[in-house]
Amino acid sequence: MDFQSEEPDDMSHTLLVQWTIKPRIAPRPWLACNRCRTVRPFEPSGKTRLNANGRRLDAWLIYRCSGCDSTWNRPIFERRHIRDIDPATLHALQNNDGAWIEKVSFDLDGLRQNAGRIEEFAEVHVEKTILNPAAASSLRVEIVLGLAMKTSLRTERLLSMELGLSRKRIAMLEEAGRVATTPLGRNTLRRSVKDQMRITIDLAGEADRNAILSRAGP
Ligand SMILES: [Zn+2]
16 A cells, blocks of 8 residues: 555545534514514524413414514414324423424524514534544545534535635635535535535645644634
């Protein structure tokens, strides 16, 4: 085996990192507020309501108007028979489970079923872990994305923020065929980040390669 090889396919020349991404701000529905007499953003209060009517239950996530604290109840389910409710969901509702409530607050698809206009936020917290450390001669970085919840953040914006690269430079690397994504797709960098997505950037010959590689890790 030739250990001097700088063959770019060699895993020992790839810094492999995992980025776990969590959005910071829950999406806000814009709703007509009766008290404010205008359309306002509503924010999740972190509280739920559970109502029983015989064997049928209603559950809501409570939102508050950002202008006046009026509430809006977002249905989680309505008039559902107790036998049709997932036991874990029922347990979370009965115990005010904070982690579960947070997950529902960030559930964009669920919110879309009850609100027409939704304000999304691209601010995220990125936790970086090294899966395979960089050799001194690392030429590439491979990033595995993990998304706890959906976010509207675009892939190129994430790379720009976290690796300290301008969008122009990312575009130049992309044009030179030095950025690869899995799954493949046209314009992937301009779309929102996806769970399990992998991004590989070939940094061979870049003068600030080591600085970029160090920003890719924790
Ligand atoms: Zn209001």
